[in-house]
Amino acid sequence: MTASINEHIEARRAKRALSTEPVSQKEVELLIQAAHLAPSCFNNQPWRFVVIDDPQILQAVKETMPKGNYWTAPAPVIIAVTSQRDLDCTLSDHRDYVLFGCGMAVGNLMIQATQLDLVAHPIAGYNPVGVKEILGIPEDYTLITLIIVGRPGDASQLSDQHREIELGPRDRKPLSEVMARNRYAFSG
Ligand SMILES: Cc1cc2nc3c(=O)[nH]c(=O)nc-3n(C[C@H](O)[C@H](O)[C@H](O)COP(=O)(O)O)c2cc1C
Numbered sequence: 001m002t003a004s005i006n007e008h009i010e011a012r013r014a015k016r017a018l019s020t021e022p023v024s025q026k027e028v029e030l031l032i033q034a035a036h037l038a039p040s041c042f043n044n045q046p047w048r049f050v051v052i053d054d055p056q057i058l059q060a061v062k063e064t065m066p067k068g069n070y071w072t073a074p075a076p077v078i079i080a081v082t083s084q085r086d087l088d089c090t091l092s093d094h095r096d097y098v099l100f101g102c103g104m105a106v107g108n109l110m111i112q113a114t115q116l117d118l119v120a121h122p123i124a125g126y127n128p129v130g131v132k133e134i135l136g137i138p139e140d141y142t143l144i145t146l147i148i149v150g151r152p153g154d155a156s157q158l159s160d161q162h163r164e165i166e167l168g169p170r171d172r173k174p175l176s177e178v179m180a181r182n183r184y185a186f187s188g
Pocket residue numbers: 012013014015016068069122123124125126145170171
């Protein structure tokens with residue numbers, strides 16, 4: 001077999017065109033199980049997921065979105081990822097591993113979603129104070145991301161800019177800008 005990129009890693013995109021079609025509880029459970037299989041420092045498992053599928057709570061969360069995240073409106077499920085620094089390793093040289101651990105869990109979740117033909121798109125653009133209040137997340141916890149979950153929809157509902165990204169090629173820096181051999185050799 002020739003070496004190749006994992007097909008679900010290759011296929012995953014931060015899709016914005018969503019349908020309102022429901023996502024089953026079983027599918028959501030598989031997403032969370034995949035996330036929970038991620039490695040973590042000392043096996044601390046620092047991730048905490050709040051699955052939002054109640055229509056009223058979903059609506060309240062969506063109302064906090066800035067204009068640019070208008071495309072989240074049809075999503076039948078949103079998963080809030082939250083944690084707190086003390087739930088994971090904190091080493092003396094400012095290495096706080098909580099975001100790293102939660103990021104790996106979200107990575108697993110996205111790949112699992114791709115395998116299930118679901119969209120799982122993490123966002124940073126939301127009102128963290130408002131969403132934490134709606135969900136009852138303690139003040140000293142960080143709301144790291146909201147993962148917008150749904151089934152792929154019609155790109156005609158997107159803005160021109162988002163439609164172009166949705167249907168366009170993957171945008172990545174050349175490997176030479178992010179990988180060096182044996183010595184740090186980057187200009188920026
Ligand atoms: C932490 C994080 C925050 C993001 N926030 C937003 C967001 O608020 N709105 C949005 O439309 N996309 C958001 N994205 C999606 C990125 O724009 C997208 O992943 C990136 O452009 C690369 O595209 P690709 O995932 O399709 O390869 C976010 C992605 C990550 C990982």
